[in-house]
Amino acid sequence: MKPKHRRLYVVALALLALGTAAALVLNAFEDNLVFFYSPTDLEQKPVAIGQAIRVGGLVEEGSVVKSGIDVRFTITDGARTVPVAYTGVLPDLFREGQGIVSFGRLSPDGTFRAEEVLAKHDENYMPKEVADALKAAGEWKPDTTQ
Amino acid sequence: MTVETGHFALIVALILATVQATVPLWAARRGNHDLMILARHTAWGQLICVALAFCALIYAFARSDFSVAVVAMNSHSAKPFLYKLAATWGHHEGSLLLWILILVVFGALVATFGRGMPEPMRARVLAVQAMVAVGFLLFTLLTSNPFDRLDQLPLDGNSLNPLLQDPGLVFHPPLLYFGYVGLSTAFSFAVAALIEGRVTPDWARWTRPWVLIAWAGLTLGIALGSWWAYYELGWGGFWFWDPVENASFMPWLAATALLHCISVVAKRDSFKGWTLMLAILAFSLSLLGTFIVRSGLLTSVHAFATDPARGVFILALLGIAVGGAFLLFAIRAPSMEGGNGFAPVSREGALLLNNLLLATATATVLLGTMYPLVLEAVTGEKVSVGPPYFNATFVPLMLPMLAIMAVGPLLAWRQAKLLSALKQLWLAAIAAAALIAVSIWIGEAGVAGVIAMGLVAWLAIGTIYAWVRRWWGPGALRRLAGLPMEVHGMSLAHLGIAIVVAGITATSVWQSEAVRLMKTGDQVDMAGYSWTLDRVYDTLGPNYQAVRGEISIHNADGQKVAILYPERRFYPDSQQNTTEAAIHTNWMADLYGVLGEGSPRDGWAVRLYHNPLVPWMWIGSAIMALGGLVSASGRVRARRTRARAAEPANAAA
Numbered sequence: 089m090k091p092k093h094r095r096l097y098v099v100a101l102a103l104l105a106l107g108t109a110a111a112l113v114l115n116a117f118e119d120n121l122v123f124f125y126s127p128t129d130l131e132q133k134p135v136a137i138g139q140a141i142r143v144g145g146l147v148e149e150g151s152v153v154k155s156g157i158d159v160r161f162t163i164t165d166g167a168r169t170v171p172v173a174y175t176g177v178l179p180d181l182f183r184e185g186q187g188i189v190s191f192g193r194l195s196p197d198g199t200f201r202a203e204e205v206l207a208k209h210d211e212n213y214m215p216k217e218v219a220d221a222l223k224a225a226g227e228w229k230p231d232t233t234q
Numbered sequence: 235m236t237v238e239t240g241h242f243a244l245i246v247a248l249i250l251a252t253v254q255a256t257v258p259l260w261a262a263r264r265g266n267h268d269l270m271i272l273a274r275h276t277a278w279g280q281l282i283c284v285a286l287a288f289c290a291l292i293y294a295f296a297r298s299d300f301s302v303a304v305v306a307m308n309s310h311s312a313k314p315f316l317y318k319l320a321a322t323w324g325h326h327e328g329s330l331l332l333w334i335l336i337l338v339v340f341g342a343l344v345a346t347f348g349r350g351m352p353e354p355m356r357a358r359v360l361a362v363q364a365m366v367a368v369g370f371l372l373f374t375l376l377t378s379n380p381f382d383r384l385d386q387l388p389l390d391g392n393s394l395n396p397l398l399q400d401p402g403l404v405f406h407p408p409l410l411y412f413g414y415v416g417l418s419t420a421f422s423f424a425v426a427a428l429i430e431g432r433v434t435p436d437w438a439r440w441t442r443p444w445v446l447i448a449w450a451g452l453t454l455g456i457a458l459g460s461w462w463a464y465y466e467l468g469w470g471g472f473w474f475w476d477p478v479e480n481a482s483f484m485p486w487l488a489a490t491a492l493l494h495c496i497s498v499v500a501k502r503d504s505f506k507g508w509t510l511m512l513a514i515l516a517f518s519l520s521l522l523g524t525f526i527v528r529s530g531l532l533t534s535v536h537a538f539a540t541d542p543a544r545g546v547f548i549l550a551l552l553g554i555a556v557g558g559a560f561l562l563f564a565i566r567a568p569s570m571e572g573g574n575g576f577a578p579v580s581r582e583g584a585l586l587l588n589n590l591l592l593a594t595a596t597a598t599v600l601l602g603t604m605y606p607l608v609l610e611a612v613t614g615e616k617v618s619v620g621p622p623y624f625n626a627t628f629v630p631l632m633l634p635m636l637a638i639m640a641v642g643p644l645l646a647w648r649q650a651k652l653l654s655a656l657k658q659l660w661l662a663a664i665a666a667a668a669l670i671a672v673s674i675w676i677g678e679a680g681v682a683g684v685i686a687m688g689l690v691a692w693l694a695i696g697t698i699y700a701w702v703r704r705w706w707g708p709g710a711l712r713r714l715a716g717l718p719m720e721v722h723g724m725s726l727a728h729l730g731i732a733i734v735v736a737g738i739t740a741t742s743v744w745q746s747e748a749v750r751l752m753k754t755g756d757q758v759d760m761a762g763y764s765w766t767l768d769r770v771y772d773t774l775g776p777n778y779q780a781v782r783g784e785i786s787i788h789n790a791d792g793q794k795v796a797i798l799y800p801e802r803r804f805y806p807d808s809q810q811n812t813t814e815a816a817i818h819t820n821w822m823a824d825l826y827g828v829l830g831e832g833s834p835r836d837g838w839a840v841r842l843y844h845n846p847l848v849p850w851m852w853i854g855s856a857i858m859a860l861g862g863l864v865s866a867s868g869r870v871r872a873r874r875t876r877a878r879a880a881e882p883a884n885a886a887a
Binding site for chain 2: 094097098101102105106108109112113115116117119120121122123124142156157175176177178180181191217220
């Protein structure tokens with residue numbers, strides 16, 4: 089193959105690969121970008137029932153109710169709260185007063201149905217989203233992170 | 235005192251590195267042989283100094299010297315001794331020192347084993363390697379000195395995150411860094427070639443073993459990290475497309491592309507500019523990974539304590555290294571084009587496709603990893619890009635790759651016939667069809683899962699066939715012994731990939747999970763086994779208290795298969811709980827149990843998994859890494875045979 093043809097061939101292949109990738113990426117972004125909401129955000133910006141989102145805040149003191157492996161608790165950012173329902177084993181660092189982020193969907197009754205609950209691996213760290221949400225709600229006390 | 239010695243040794247290393255980064259470059263330009271040789275000595279000098287510093291830090295951890303800030307922050311007197319030692323690299327400062335140690339080890343190795351190279355080339359490579367070392371030594375001395383003392387002596391240490399008290403910490407970071415940092419050699423060779431202004435097949439032969447060694451280390455490091463996450467986090471998953479995982483995966487993808495195209499340079503003197511670019515890119519992605527992990531942009535078990543100054547420093551390093559290298563590339567690369575032509579259907583053509591697919595896959599992973607970080611920095615909006623994104627972009631790009639991988643090795647260089655190659659793959663096609671049929675019969679695999687299982691058989695059988703074909707027939711043993719190491723290496727690595735993909739696919743589509751509240755005596759039937767929680771009792775570890783469960787597993791015939799002992803541990807020194815999953819493997823599947831919270835009255839939350847073919851991922855990764863090392867050893871042999879061939883000629887003359 090002549091150098092000129094080879095170059096054309098390479099460019100055509102590269103464009104094809106990039107085009108495919110771009111299509112895949114755009115398609116995947118549309119469905120799979122998951123936005124983060126604090127309880128205050130949820131009040132202010134409507135979220136469609138059943139859309140996958142992440143919600144984060146502190147687990148409200150005294151809100152955890154367990155029955156078997158079903159757990160209900162409330163997430164707060166100090167200003168607003170969201171009721172959460174979860175089925176399964178909670179992470180080791182999950183406890184009242186702890187900052188968590190959970191992935192899931194809103195149900196029609198306003199309860200957040202969590203599919204995943206993440207408490208950070210190291211309790212010295214507040215999840216960054218939670219810290220920002222608390223700051224936004226004016227409830228941030230730096231010493232609560234320790 | 236040892237601590238100050240360590241600090242001092244680091245400063246000496248910085249001075250040596252500065253000398254090595256400048257003088258040999260100048261000497262290579264002027265043809266001053268004595269000063270070029272200086273680089274070899276300074277490379278060893280750097281290694282000795284950094285090793286000394288590293289030993290000083292290990293010693294401080296071994297003695298639990300809490301006057302040293304990082305020891306007080308990350309160790310505890312009650313820790314088992316092995317983990318006191320491993321804690322040396324369980325935090326930002328220490329792991330950075332490990333990074334630098336491996337960097338200078340590679341520098342010294344290149345100085346010693348790069349004998350085949352002309353002296354100016356070696357001097358330039360070592361100079362570039364030293365430039366990287368200067369950057370990182372400055373970084374550690376200015377922003378993250380591991381030898382800082384505390385003014386007030388604490389009574390005891392802060393202890394390490396208990397998740398890190400695990401054999402994984404002993405092996406995973408050193409191996410991963412070995413791969414990450416090993417790619418610096420590819421960078422140094424590429425920049426040296428750009429300074430020299432030419433790329434030759436010989437250059438590719440010198441560079442190739444270093445890329446392969448680094449790649450093998452990276453492969454093992456990633457696999458170990460994945461294995462660690464699999465048994466330690468207790469979620470039954472092995473890969474989460476976490477930004478930190480991606481940070482190690484992107485250099486791996488780039489290095490994989492690099493080691494394929496570098497052989498085209500070695501064999502056919504083509505793909506030169508692209509190879510240089512990939513070499514620079516692979517190490518740049520390593521640096522980007524370092525930036526992501528250490529800048530405090532993320533919070534994860536990998537993210538070290540945050541200090542904005544560090545992030546800015548690494549970003550500056552990244553900018554200088556990447557910007558400088560690509561600038562040099564832009565100036566020099568156009569004069570290097572050319573090379574030998576090839577037809578679209580040829581070994582080169584297949585490798586070109588491989589490179590395009592790998593590069594595109596790297597780009598999609600990069601986009602998914604960086605997009606949330608960039609979006610938040612720009613608009614403040616918080617989004618996350620989870621596994622579904624990566625499954626929807628990465629997987630479709632890798633499936634054609636697996637298909638091509640079986641065909642490529644059967645194609646001749648320059649020009650080949652696709653049809654005759656495909657005809658040779660009839661056995662692979664039958665195997666693929668069989669496995670597809672089995673997958674459909676088992677059910678629940680989905681389209682991608684079924685295709686992936688078919689491709690596994692296609693690739694495995696195709697690879698074995700292509701290997702056997704090289705030596706089968708009259709004089710088989712002699713031909714087998716005469717095969718170049720790179721053929722064995724490639725075959726092993728491709729077979730390893732097939733085995734890994736089998737593991738990933740099988741566990742992704744056929745994993746069974748049960749989450750139950752179980753009292754002692756309760757039984758769960760899952761995946762053809764019955765799982766009984768026999769008892770739960772308290773026990774003590776060296777520095778933790780634990781609740782241990784005993785889960786017996788019986789198969790359908792009522793025979794006892796295994797007893798699992800999952801634990802919930804509580805570490806008093808750090809006031810943290812961890813979950814220790816219990817795993818029984820029969821190499822075809824893992825039986826996996828996790829004990830959650832609970833009490834005798836209400837029962838315990840128990841998670842059980844049946845994970846088919848998971849062990850294959852670890853075995854396949856080891857085979858891949860072995861393939862890389864076998865292939866890397868090939869160069870030595872080729873040179874020896876050439877030397878032997880040259881001897882009679884000399885004698886005759």
